[in-house]
Amino acid sequence: MHESKSSPHCQRCQNFIDAFSDYALLHAVKLYRLSVDIAPNIPVLPCLDHEAMLHEDIAPHAAMYIEDRQTHGLHEVVYVPDRRRIEIDIVSTTDEHTTESHDHLIEWLGANFPDFEIRINGPSWIRGDRRVARACRAQIPLRDVLIGKNFEHLKAALNRLDTVSGLMEKQSRVASWSVRTVTGPLIALAGFGSYNVLGLLIQPIGESGVQGLRYLVVGGLGAIFLYLGLKAVHLTEMANRVWKRVSEYNLILAERRGTNEIYDSTPSVHMVQEVKEK
Numbered sequence: 001m002h003e004s005k006s007s008p009h010c011q012r013c014q015n016f017i018d019a020f021s022d023y024a025l026l027h028a029v030k031l032y033r034l035s036v037d038i039a040p041n042i043p044v045l046p047c048l049d050h051e052a053m054l055h056e057d058i059a060p061h062a063a064m065y066i067e068d069r070q071t072h073g074l075h076e077v078v079y080v081p082d083r084r085r086i087e088i089d090i091v092s093t094t095d096e097h098t099t100e101s102h103d104h105l106i107e108w109l110g111a112n113f114p115d116f117e118i119r120i121n122g123p124s125w126i127r128g129d130r131r132v133a134r135a136c137r138a139q140i141p142l143r144d145v146l147i148g149k150n151f152e153h154l155k156a157a158l159n160r161l162d163t164v165s166g167l168m169e170k171q172s173r174v175a176s177w178s179v180r181t182v183t184g185p186l187i188a189l190a191g192f193g194s195y196n197v198l199g200l201l202i203q204p205i206g207e208s209g210v211q212g213l214r215y216l217v218v219g220g221l222g223a224i225f226l227y228l229g230l231k232a233v234h235l236t237e238m239a240n241r242v243w244k245r246v247s248e249y250n251l252i253l254a255e256r257r258g259t260n261e262i263y264d265s266t267p268s269v270h271m272v273q274e275v276k277e278k
Contacts, residue, residue, distance in 0.1 A: 013034050027042070028045070043255035047061070063078040073096065074143055076089040092142065094123075095137060136245050139158075175232035176233075
């Protein structure tokens, strides 16, 4: 359930977002169980990564896509008021900022929020973060989603990424069904071979040697099936994450397109500020 805007968590989150007005341009906000007042020209969407989870032990938080006014690097900053923690997710903004921009952000956060824990969320090899980031960026960069103006081109790029996501999911299904199909027959064959074929070697190498070979055969097949099963799960996880990235980008573009159509004739404060800076 979302907390009301008058709750302490929402008030602290509102103050945190407002504090970035001089440091960075706010391009989009993802909220999880929080209610915050955001300028009407800023896309606001749910945090899909956590809304999709069925457990309730995730603390309410707000994630912002911001652009450093000084270095023009894109960053995702996550504020968790209940834990007094600030997270910088460098996976979603891969190749969208320099090392200097990243260090500048950490320095600014440390100076302005000294009582908060600052945590860096880096890529995970197990979850395939780098492969997901490369697959998404190859079709449509995050910067284009946040500030691009050619919506027809952006929509076509998202359709391509959605196609890639669908193919990744089908590939994961093929891997999963392949493991299920061959597991039964191969285990039966291994059982037959280990107790009948290897039984012929009892006299040459002894009972203990045959028993060791049986353990080796069964254990080796088990390790192979475990690897193939984990690989299928890994492919499914990456396909789901690409799909969630497509959904997030679609929500951002939908809100940007709607607000642009409304505010084209009346430039927003955010747009005026960008013109002044240029």
